[in-house]
Amino acid sequence: MVRFDVMxxxxxxxxxxxxxxxxxxxxxxxxxxxxxxxxxxxxxxxxVLDLHIDxxxxxxxxxxxxxxxxxxxxxxxxxxxxxxxxxxSHHKGAHPRxxxxxxxxxxxxxxxxxxxxxxxxRKLAERIWNELEIPTYLYGYAALRDDRKRLERxxxxxxxxxxxxxxxxxxxxxxxxxxxxxxxxGATIVxxxxxxxxxxxxLKSSDLKxxxxxxxxxxxxxxxxxxxxxxxxxxxxxxxxQISTNITRTDLVSPYRVFEKVKEEASKRGIDILRGxxxxxMPLESIISSAREAIHLDSLDAKRIIDLNx
Amino acid sequence: MVRFDVMxxxxxxxxxxxxxxxxxxxxxxxxxxxxxxxxxxxxxxxxVLDLHIDxxxxxxxxxxxxxxxxxxxxxxxxxxxxxxxxxxSHHKGAHPRxxxxxxxxxxxxxxxxxxxxxxxxRKLAERIWNELEIPTYLYGYAALRDDRKRLERxxxxxxxxxxxxxxxxxxxxxxxxxxxxxxxxGATIVxxxxxxxxxxxxLKSSDLKxxxxxxxxxxxxxxxxxxxxxxxxxxxxxxxxQISTNITRTDLVSPYRVFEKVKEEASKRGIDILRGxxxxxMPLESIISSAREAIHLDSLDAKRIIDLNx
Numbered sequence: 001m002v003r004f005d006v007m008x009x010x011x012x013x014x015x016x017x018x019x020x021x022x023x024x025x026x027x028x029x030x031x032x033x034x035x036x037x038x039x040x041x042x043x044x045x046x047x048v049l050d051l052h053i054d055x056x057x058x059x060x061x062x063x064x065x066x067x068x069x070x071x072x073x074x075x076x077x078x079x080x081x082x083x084x085x086x087x088x089s090h091h092k093g094a095h096p097r098x099x100x101x102x103x104x105x106x107x108x109x110x111x112x113x114x115x116x117x118x119x120x121x122r123k124l125a126e127r128i129w130n131e132l133e134i135p136t137y138l139y140g141y142a143a144l145r146d147d148r149k150r151l152e153r154x155x156x157x158x159x160x161x162x163x164x165x166x167x168x169x170x171x172x173x174x175x176x177x178x179x180x181x182x183x184x185x186g187a188t189i190v191x192x193x194x195x196x197x198x199x200x201x202x203l204k205s206s207d208l209k210x211x212x213x214x215x216x217x218x219x220x221x222x223x224x225x226x227x228x229x230x231x232x233x234x235x236x237x238x239x240x241x242q243i244s245t246n247i248t249r250t251d252l253v254s255p256y257r258v259f260e261k262v263k264e265e266a267s268k269r270g271i272d273i274l275r276g277x278x279x280x281x282m283p284l285e286s287i288i289s290s291a292r293e294a295i296h297l298d299s300l301d302a303k304r305i306i307d308l309n310x
Numbered sequence: 311m312v313r314f315d316v317m318x319x320x321x322x323x324x325x326x327x328x329x330x331x332x333x334x335x336x337x338x339x340x341x342x343x344x345x346x347x348x349x350x351x352x353x354x355x356x357x358v359l360d361l362h363i364d365x366x367x368x369x370x371x372x373x374x375x376x377x378x379x380x381x382x383x384x385x386x387x388x389x390x391x392x393x394x395x396x397x398x399s400h401h402k403g404a405h406p407r408x409x410x411x412x413x414x415x416x417x418x419x420x421x422x423x424x425x426x427x428x429x430x431x432r433k434l435a436e437r438i439w440n441e442l443e444i445p446t447y448l449y450g451y452a453a454l455r456d457d458r459k460r461l462e463r464x465x466x467x468x469x470x471x472x473x474x475x476x477x478x479x480x481x482x483x484x485x486x487x488x489x490x491x492x493x494x495x496g497a498t499i500v501x502x503x504x505x506x507x508x509x510x511x512x513l514k515s516s517d518l519k520x521x522x523x524x525x526x527x528x529x530x531x532x533x534x535x536x537x538x539x540x541x542x543x544x545x546x547x548x549x550x551x552q553i554s555t556n557i558t559r560t561d562l563v564s565p566y567r568v569f570e571k572v573k574e575e576a577s578k579r580g581i582d583i584l585r586g587x588x589x590x591x592m593p594l595e596s597i598i599s600s601a602r603e604a605i606h607l608d609s610l611d612a613k614r615i616i617d618l619n620x
Contacts, residue, residue: 019616049613199605275606276606278609282614282616283616284618290601294604295566296584296586304360304591305592306359306419309375309591310420
């Protein structure tokens with residue numbers, strides 16, 4: 001019996017694994033978010049790894065993994081629950097968002113190619129429209145139009161703007177369904193992308209202009225760190241500003257590098273750092289490269305970690 | 311066939327694993343050290359994980375793991391090879407050492423208790439004497455006398471001193487064999503201990519007095535970091551001084567904390583840091599705690615690393 005268990009577990013762990021990190025437009029009522037996460041986690045074969053509730057953005061991020069088919073069902077369950085529990089016509093939040101479920105990224109993490117995640121994203125987008133009557137857009141590698149590869153280009157200023165826009169501009173129509181948005185659930189953006197790290201740094205300051213300057217100094221777009229997106233925002237609940245970043249090239253930039261760069265820019269302005277914040281998970285390689293750089297240990301890699309050699 | 315392989319591999323990985331990090335008194339002739347490591351690695355079931363050759367100390371450290379019985383045979387094979395290839399009557403090196411194989415620590419790493427490592431160490435010490443005629447001392451948890459728990463208390467100033475001492479002082483006699491040391495191989499200290507991290511930091515200075523001051527300021531013995539041993543030494547080959555540390559309480563002190571403490575003390579004296587150096591391996595938890603502290607991410611733990619959740 002033991003032998004059979006061992007074999008089963010092992011064969012299971014050999015299958016393809018997709019990560020999914022849907023963003024929901026609710027961060028002030030934790031019970032609502034937990035209820036959505038429970039719907040996701042109750043799909044067989046799904047493991048919810050993290051639940052990040054952001055009261056300032058009134059937004060939450062669920063991180064879960066599973067086999068492709070299970071992830072499809074779980075994402076659909078999450079979108080269904082969110083459409084029942086969140087009403088966009090009453091939602092307020094600083095972060096741009098177009099639906100109760102704003103965005104559903106699918107990420108290949110193990111033994112699966114990006115192509116399969118693209119196919120999965122398109123299937124999911126179609127089913128969200130067919131089964132829940134929520135119109136969907138496709139982004140990232142799953143985009144059907146070049147001008148929809150970037151999330152920001154689809155989302156613009158969010159729900160209110162897109163709701164008005166679809167009535168007058170056919171170019172803004174969803175890829176599946178619509179053209180009108182769902183009155184309560186809005187629309188959902190589904191896509192496939194590479195892994196990224198959502199890493200934020202809180203500063204001991206409430207100066208939003210300064211936070212935006214720092215964000216601008218470190219991001220790739222303004223000749224900062226390659227593969228880094230950054231925004232300066234104000235966090236009401238913590239009475240401080242935050243440099244909110246996405247590390248899209250985890251092979252080039254470590255969280256430590258971003259931290260040091262923000263520290264350098266903040267220090268120039270006489271500002272201290274309060275804390276780091278990780279949304280979701282990060283790859284082991286980024287932990288190792290952070291430690292490698294922080295303690296000047298050029299030769300550090302996974303081979304030098306005893307636990308990973310057992 | 312595949313199924314059978316999978317099962318075998320998995321059942322193997324469930325067995326007890328011991329780590330062994332013998333220190334050999336040779337660091338100037340890499341081919342000798344590699345030859346010893348090859349003897350160790352050719353024992354079935356043994357994996358050599360690291361080989362650290364230190365030209366300044368004229369000393370090398372091999373890190374290997376395996377099941378208890380295989381580790382016993384591999385350690386014995388290493389001691390045998392060293393006794394054939396290294397002659398203590400001609401050996402010179404700054405680091406105190408009493409034999410061709412100076413010390414053989416056994417560390418329980420997975421599914422094994424310290425008690426079993428103690429038994430294994432005593433068996434090994436006895437066999438080294440019986441089969442190779444090299445007298446042995448037992449230290450750490452395997453010590454037979456309280457005053458031999460600490461390595462330094464056995465080793466004193468090394469081979470030359472102990473060789474003379476055993477002739478006049480019965481209290482210094484080996485636990486197995488002797489009392490005279492082996493004319494070429496000296497004596498070997500065998501023991502069982504908790505995991506430790508051997509982490510060194512090179513400074514941009516050749517001031518040995520200052521390096522010793524820094525080592526003294528950071529070590530536990532002088533009210534520094536709990537669970538930290540530290541020495542200041544001069545490295546001829548690199549023309550710089552080094553703070554050589556052992557982190558014996560990896561649960562209390564991260565390599566990053568040691569690095570920052572050395573940086574702070576060095577900076578007070580106007581000295582920069584050149585690089586970190588890891589001898590052997592370190593536990594995953596110490597990599598995570600280093601990253602956690604370096605990027606102020608209090609909530610970081612293994613659950614937030616995607617690869618460890620697959």
